Amino acid sequence: MRLTGYNSQLFPLYLMAIGTFAIGTDTFIVAGVLSDISDTFAVSIAQTGQLISVFALAYMLFAPLTAWLLGNVNRKRILQLALVLFIAGNLACACATNYLQVSVGRVLAALGAACYTPQAAAAAVGLVEEKRRGLAISIVYGGMTLAIALGIPFGTFLAKLIGWREVFLFIALLGAIALLGLSLALHTLAPPDKHSLKKRLAPLRQKAVLTTLLITFFAVCSEHIVYSYVSVLLINTRFGPEAILPLALLIFGVGAAIGNVASGVLTDALGSKFVLLLSVTIQTLSLFLLTFYIASPWWVLALFLAWGITGWMYLVPIQHRLLSLPNHVGALAASLNSSVLYAGIAAGGMLGGLTLYALPAHYLPLFSLPLGATALLLTLIFFQKETHNE
CATH class of the missing domain: 1.20.1250.20 (MFS general substrate transporter like domains)
Structure with a gap:
């Protein structure tokens, strides 16, 4: 079925929301699986908890830096690059054989997240009429809120059933769905201001x-x-x-x-x-x-x-x-x-x-x-x- 008019404007926003849902889940999921990761790599709970800090600190540093470096790149390419990095980071976490590899995966995922989230919100505003900009932003950031409401408790429950590695694979799959959908649905978008x-x-x-x-x-x-x-x-x-x-x-x-x-x-x-x-x-x-x-x-x-x-x-x-x-x-x-x-x-x-x-x-x-x-x-x-x- 071909999407036209208002629905065609909203469809890319929902795809972006899948990306923010994945990022929101990824940001805090470690809090729900601390003991599992700690047992796997034989490190303390306190050290395992630093994986949250590693992600957050990397995001903090990368967000302004990537906005500056990618100021002349069109937003569709930025979103694609961001999701590729995010997916790679979560795959690295899922396949890690030691604590250092998980840490590197978290940094890579944070780099993708720092590129993606602000650019998705800005791109959403440019896809709709001015009177619908508030709705557009709320849809994109709604993915983050939904991750807090459902993604993290579901991920924590899922980890108890099948393992923490599979949770990171699931997050990577969500990122891949957003990447494929946006690659097909989005046209070339103007680059952000430099x-x-x-x-x-x-x-x-x-x-x-x-x-x-x-x-x-x-x-x-x-x-x-x-x-x-x-x-x-x-x-x-x-x-x-x-x-x-x-x-x-x-x-x-x-x-x-x-x-x-x-x-x-x-x-x-x-x-x-x-x-x-x-x-x-x-x-x-x-x-x-x-x-x-x-x-x-x-x-x-x-x-x-x-x-x-x-x-x-x-x-x-x-x-x-x-x-x-x-x-x-x-x-x-x-x-x-x-x-x-x-x-x-x-x-x-x-x-x-x-x-x-x-x-x-x-x-x-x-x-x-x-x-x-x-x-x-x-x-x-x-x-x-x-x-x-x-």
């Missing part, structure tokens, strides 16, 4: 941008010091004989989907300051309470739901504030925010790993408290000064 690396980093000189990026860093770091090691944290939490981990991740994902939808509506209705303060406060409190209720499955599910909702709410008001900055500063600052987000993921994974060298896993949520409190303090100071200046 900005020097200096110009891309220029917004960091503005205090408002730097403060907002620090809020992102500390808020993300506070949750990923826990999320990176969630499979270890919940290893003894069960419903009878059944492990709670897949269900807890599913509940977290459902919360993330709710938070993603609610955040835009609440930001428009109540303002970015209120949503940012509310979401970071509840997330920090939920993580802190996990320390005391980790043995109770019902409390864990309730806290994971609250955490999932608020953990995906604070990113929208932050992006909203950055994009409201004048001229081209907002777009460049929003791009930097994506890199800082992954820096927070990397730092959280590293801090969590260091904690596990000295303390049991149930202490991890305690360390999220000062990080979340720092994000709250920065938010209060920044908004108070902004209000005073107005």
Whole structure:
């Protein structure tokens, strides 16, 4: 059946969403299979958890670098190259015979992801009419949200059935489907704007941008010091004989989907300051309470739901504030925010790993408290000064 009109515009967007679904699953799937990889290569849980940090750190570094280097390449070619790299990275992980090979595979997959995600969102905007641009972006990034809601819990469950290597093969297959579909469905797209690396980093000189990026860093770091090691944290939490981990991740994902939808509506209705303060406060409190209720499955599910909702709410008001900055500063600052987000993921994974060298896993949520409190303090100071200046 031949697609025409409106449906023909949307079809490539859904193919792009398959790519972001694969990338979203790949980013965090290690958190659900830590013990399996650790046992396979006879390395510690803390060292295995660094595979999340390796991916996130590589993404953080590659995102601005590839945007600069590939500024003159048409977007279809960038998307194809990105997916080839992403597929190769996941195949390397699936076939790895030692920890170093898995690490290299994670870096290669992150390189592909860093090329793909921002270019897919930009390409989506160019494929539709101006009045449908919001829908286009939501479809592409919806793949990422769906990965949090379904891909990661399904991948964790699948790993228990058939093995962690097969999960990476499945992710590579999703990437291949997106690659084939986009190669056939997309025409040649105009290259992105060419900005020097200096110009891309220029917004960091503005205090408002730097403060907002620090809020992102500390808020993300506070949750990923826990999320990176969630499979270890919940290893003894069960419903009878059944492990709670897949269900807890599913509940977290459902919360993330709710938070993603609610955040835009609440930001428009109540303002970015209120949503940012509310979401970071509840997330920090939920993580802190996990320390005391980790043995109770019902409390864990309730806290994971609250955490999932608020953990995906604070990113929208932050992006909203950055994009409201004048001229081209907002777009460049929003791009930097994506890199800082992954820096927070990397730092959280590293801090969590260091904690596990000295303390049991149930202490991890305690360390999220000062990080979340720092994000709250920065938010209060920044908004108070902004209000005073107005």
